[in-house]
Amino acid sequence: MAEIVDSLREIVGSTGVLTGDDVAARPAAWLRRDPTRALAIVRPATTDEVSRVMRCCHEAGQVVVPLGGNTGLVDGTLSTDTDVLLSFERMTAIESIDTAGGTMTVEAGVPLTRVHDSAAEHGLVFPVDFGARGSATIGGAISTNAGGNAVIRYGMMREQVLGLEAVLADGTVVSSMNRMLKNNAGFDLKHMFIGTEGTLGIVTRAVLRLRPELASQNTAFVAVDAFTKIPDILRELGTSLGGSLTAFEVLWADFYETVVTNRDRHTPPVPGGYPYYILIEARGGSEAGDSERFEAALGALLEKSLIADAAFAQSVQQRNAMWAIRDDIDGLFEILDPVMAFDVSLPISGAEAYAAGVHERLRERWPETYHGTTFGHLGDSNIHFLLTIGSRDHAEQKEVMKIVYSELEPYGGSISAEHGIGLEKRDFLHHSRDAAEIALMKRLKTALDPDGLLNPGKVIE
Numbered sequence: 360m361a362e363i364v365d366s367l368r369e370i371v372g373s374t375g376v377l378t379g380d381d382v383a384a385r386p387a388a389w390l391r392r393d394p395t396r397a398l399a400i401v402r403p404a405t406t407d408e409v410s411r412v413m414r415c416c417h418e419a420g421q422v423v424v425p426l427g428g429n430t431g432l433v434d435g436t437l438s439t440d441t442d443v444l445l446s447f448e449r450m451t452a453i454e455s456i457d458t459a460g461g462t463m464t465v466e467a468g469v470p471l472t473r474v475h476d477s478a479a480e481h482g483l484v485f486p487v488d489f490g491a492r493g494s495a496t497i498g499g500a501i502s503t504n505a506g507g508n509a510v511i512r513y514g515m516m517r518e519q520v521l522g523l524e525a526v527l528a529d530g531t532v533v534s535s536m537n538r539m540l541k542n543n544a545g546f547d548l549k550h551m552f553i554g555t556e557g558t559l560g561i562v563t564r565a566v567l568r569l570r571p572e573l574a575s576q577n578t579a580f581v582a583v584d585a586f587t588k589i590p591d592i593l594r595e596l597g598t599s600l601g602g603s604l605t606a607f608e609v610l611w612a613d614f615y616e617t618v619v620t621n622r623d624r625h626t627p628p629v630p631g632g633y634p635y636y637i638l639i640e641a642r643g644g645s646e647a648g649d650s651e652r653f654e655a656a657l658g659a660l661l662e663k664s665l666i667a668d669a670a671f672a673q674s675v676q677q678r679n680a681m682w683a684i685r686d687d688i689d690g691l692f693e694i695l696d697p698v699m700a701f702d703v704s705l706p707i708s709g710a711e712a713y714a715a716g717v718h719e720r721l722r723e724r725w726p727e728t729y730h731g732t733t734f735g736h737l738g739d740s741n742i743h744f745l746l747t748i749g750s751r752d753h754a755e756q757k758e759v760m761k762i763v764y765s766e767l768e769p770y771g772g773s774i775s776a777e778h779g780i781g782l783e784k785r786d787f788l789h790h791s792r793d794a795a796e797i798a799l800m801k802r803l804k805t806a807l808d809p810d811g812l813l814n815p816g817k818v819i820e
């Protein structure tokens with residue numbers, strides 16, 4: 360064991376390898392309090408070092424678990440005392456920005472916020488954004504095919520990656536650093552590494568697609584008195600805003616009451632007492648014209664009684680305050696401790712009955728301790744639950760998962776909208792993928808990592 364650590368030190372230098380207390384000082388994951396367990400955390404500084412680390416581990420039969428910002432929510436980075444964690448914290452360069460082509464070339468360890476800030480300095484935007492932006496890395500976001508708040512307009516991470524460089528389990532470097540929007544020259548290999556959670560290869564660099572910064576940003580917080588109106592609101596806004604709808608975040612009353620009306624964490628933008636609230640945002644090219652159109656679009660919804668109340672953000676502070684409510688996941692983690700996080704998708708028409716069914720079954724099973732909240736990127740068919748049953752017991756938590764995922768089946772939903780499968784959801788994958796799909800995943804895994812050394816046990820067995 361010590362031999363492999365010495366060999367890895369020779370590749371990345373002594374400061375590039377952490378062991379002992381330096382490993383244990385880090386929490387195992389965002390939602391966990393237990394310490395990280397690993398033989399070592401190895402921190403290469405270049406793709407060449409990653410390649411040599413992988414070759415060395417391959418030859419020694421050493422398991423490697425890739426580690427980004429560790430904000431993933433499905434135990435995708437969980438490791439054991441004998442695993443090597445491969446961290447990208449020394450690969451954080453923004454290598455170049457091509458303003459004419461609208462691309463940014465980055466190393467895998469760059470935090471999402473830095474990508475946003477650097478794009479903004481050039482009048483450009485990187486449109487994937489979510490609450491963990493300060494810690495989540497580009498490599499992690501690619502490996503989980505992260506979604507976030509603007510998927511309805513721009514798509515998920517997969518749509519923002521033009522090119523990618525990956526290192527295979529045996530150390531082979533596959534550099535597909537394409538910079539064009541169109542490139543149909545054979546297989547588009549980057550997709551093997553997007554959303555596969557570090558099981559098929561290590562993402563080391565990427566070419567990201569940037570979009571022009573838009574002049575206008577209009578935000579409103581609305582209250583709705585019946586779920587059946589929500590699909591109509593979405594459809595009407597799609598037409599009246601002419602494709603500029605950028606966020607459509609629905610909060611159930613259980614979320615709003617827990618985070619806003621029953622606490623003094625936030626000033627309520629609209630009064631409580633409604634069953635649903637929506638944070639709506641549109642971005643466009645004309646400041647004055649877009650505001651007028653946005654207000655008219657919401658006015659029309661009020662006139663048709665599709666929405667019951669609306670508050671418009673009149674300043675950046677007010678907009679940020681609205682988003683702070685939607686993004687107050689840290690607050691919910693505190694309130695709902697010990698918290699469980701869920702991320703599912705299903706056709707919007709079934710979302711109300713599905714969520715109600717889940718809450719009912721969980722409340723029946725844990726009547727004294729259950730507290731659940733519901734919210735999500737409903738414009739993308741995506742619902743999140745943050746909930747507690749008041750217990751950390753593994754068997755009980757597994758029971759919760761069974762309820763949440765089995766209730767999805769009649770709707771043909773997915774057990775993972777955007778967080779991935781990791782270790783946490785692996786045993787439930789059959790709810791969303793059939794036997795032939797899982798068998799093909801296993802064939803790909805065997806082809807690329809025959810010895811099962813790369814993030815083993817995650818996604819598939």
Ligand SMILES: Cc1cc2nc3c(=O)[nH]c(=O)nc-3n(C[C@H](O)[C@H](O)[C@H](O)COP(=O)(O)OP(=O)(O)OC[C@H]3O[C@@H](n4cnc5c(N)ncnc54)[C@H](O)[C@@H]3O)c2cc1C
Nearest residue numbers: 427428429430431435489490496498499500505506557562
């Ligand atoms: C408050 C909060 C809000 C969130 N909101 C959203 C949201 O709206 N949408 C969303 O999609 N997710 C969301 N997430 C989940 C999480 O932030 C994303 O999944 C993120 O993309 C993970 O990035 P990371 O760098 O932290 O990766 P990690 O957590 O470190 O790793 C995630 C997975 O990717 C693998 N991996 C990491 N880096 C690499 C690499 N370079 N090469 C190969 N594999 C790698 C890991 O092994 C693991 O399987 C949220 C999380 C939190 C805590």
